[in-house]
Amino acid sequence: MIDFADDEQPLLPAPPRSVQDTGLEPAMLAQLAGKTFLGAGKCHLSVLTGRLRLSINVLREVLDGLQRDQVVEVAWRGDSDVDVQYQLTGIGRQRATEWLQRAPYIGPAPVPLEAWRAQLQRQALQLPPVLASDVAAVFSDDCLPPRIHELVGAAMHAGRAVCLYGPSGSGKSTLARKLGRLLQGQVAVPYAVAVGSAIIQLYDAAVHLAPPSLPGRLSGARGGDTRWLLCQRPMVQLGAELESAMLDLRHDPAGGCYLAPPQLKASHGLLIIDDLGRQRLPANALLNRLSQLLDTGTDQLALPGGHAFSVPCQAALAFATNMAPHTLLDGAALRRIGYKVALGPLPEASYRSLLRQQCRARGIDADEGALAYLVGELHRGSGQPLLASLPREIVARVAEFAGFAGTVPSLNPATLDQAWSSIFADGAA
Numbered sequence: 001m002i003d004f005a006d007d008e009q010p011l012l013p014a015p016p017r018s019v020q021d022t023g024l025e026p027a028m029l030a031q032l033a034g035k036t037f038l039g040a041g042k043c044h045l046s047v048l049t050g051r052l053r054l055s056i057n058v059l060r061e062v063l064d065g066l067q068r069d070q071v072v073e074v075a076w077r078g079d080s081d082v083d084v085q086y087q088l089t090g091i092g093r094q095r096a097t098e099w100l101q102r103a104p105y106i107g108p109a110p111v112p113l114e115a116w117r118a119q120l121q122r123q124a125l126q127l128p129p130v131l132a133s134d135v136a137a138v139f140s141d142d143c144l145p146p147r148i149h150e151l152v153g154a155a156m157h158a159g160r161a162v163c164l165y166g167p168s169g170s171g172k173s174t175l176a177r178k179l180g181r182l183l184q185g186q187v188a189v190p191y192a193v194a195v196g197s198a199i200i201q202l203y204d205a206a207v208h209l210a211p212p213s214l215p216g217r218l219s220g221a222r223g224g225d226t227r228w229l230l231c232q233r234p235m236v237q238l239g240a241e242l243e244s245a246m247l248d249l250r251h252d253p254a255g256g257c258y259l260a261p262p263q264l265k266a267s268h269g270l271l272i273i274d275d276l277g278r279q280r281l282p283a284n285a286l287l288n289r290l291s292q293l294l295d296t297g298t299d300q301l302a303l304p305g306g307h308a309f310s311v312p313c314q315a316a317l318a319f320a321t322n323m324a325p326h327t328l329l330d331g332a333a334l335r336r337i338g339y340k341v342a343l344g345p346l347p348e349a350s351y352r353s354l355l356r357q358q359c360r361a362r363g364i365d366a367d368e369g370a371l372a373y374l375v376g377e378l379h380r381g382s383g384q385p386l387l388a389s390l391p392r393e394i395v396a397r398v399a400e401f402a403g404f405a406g407t408v409p410s411l412n413p414a415t416l417d418q419a420w421s422s423i424f425a426d427g428a429a
């Protein structure tokens with residue numbers, strides 16, 4: 001893997017030193033502060049900076065304006081300039097209540113749409129490409145044929161979409177998730193984005209994970225705009241539940257904002273569409289909806305009222321399906337997916353290697369006679385192919401039956417027969 005020094009990491013944008021530097025309307029910042037006070041009562045200046053993700057200098061400017069308008073007042077003052085608590089006045093509580101009714105969003109101050117666009121474009125030039133050494137490290141133990149490593153590696157290096165297809169259990173979904181580990185570097189993600197007066201919540205704690213901390217390395221976030229945070233490159237996985245509306249902005253009445261669709265959350269990361277062909281919208285329609293992302297690395301969104309805008313997403317796309325691609329997609333859609341990768345049964349040597357790996361992980365002796373029985377008798381006798389998902393399932397069942405019986409798990413014909421019968425019905429998947 002490539003190890004990048006701190007000064008090579010994508011850094012957060014510079015912190016704003018004034019209201020003008022935030023790129024937001026003063027009224028939006030004033031209303032965010034007022035609504036925060038309404039829920040918090042008395043609020044210390046340092047607490048307000050954490051909740052709105054704005055510097056003390058910016059907040060002082062905002063609070064000075066609110067004091068002039070008699071919306072807030074100083075509730076308590078300590079010995080230092082920053083040791084101050086504020087609260088709403090009577091007029092302020094009335095104004096803040098009106099603001100909350102009109103726009104319920106309370107949270108970190110957003111960044112302007114243009115600032116988000118600029119950061120996405122800047123990051124696209126800074127992030128490291130996927131190289132053969134990355135593929136070798138990530139896929140060192142998956143026992144897949146080298147041609148598959150070459151195909152997916154080239155696709156990720158080029159930033160082109162990939163379609164993984166093959167029978168159920170051939171390891172498509174597992175391979176798709178591993179592709180996310182090829183994406184090195186960090187990305188700056190805003191908590192929220194302002195499009196005019198509308199606010200889009202982009203940050204998702206389940207998707208935007210903090211980068212691992214390394215001993216002796218300073219955080220690249222130090223000194224940056226705290227409306228952004230540094231994250232690992234994101235991975236979003238969608239399955240048969242995907243429907244067309246999920247790819248558009250969705251209004252959250254309780255939160256008073258719009259929720260970013262998954263392709264935006266996956267910006268500069270990986271978007272996996274699993275079970276292609278099982279969604280409620282036809283596969284061709286799904287590819288048409290994602291055509292801009294596939295062709296130009298952008299997406300077009302619209303707010304109620306017809307205000308449309310585009311953003312550079314540049315998420316890598318991976319599709320997985322157990323159907324033949326030509327039965328799902330027409331020629332134009334297939335051409336949009338740059339790489340098609342067929343997965344099928346493993347060679348016997350690879351299958352045995354995976355079985356040994358799973359046995360080591362469970363602390364079970366990988367008896368070679370038992371492995372020969374599994375491959376020669378159970379697989380060949382039933383015609384069940386040597387699929388990548390089966391070693392984990394079989395060894396797990398052996399361990400589960402042993403745990404239930406209070407015995408030490410071991411691989412032998414009897415335990416393998418028991419595990420096999422719990423997975424298959426009459427020898428069929």
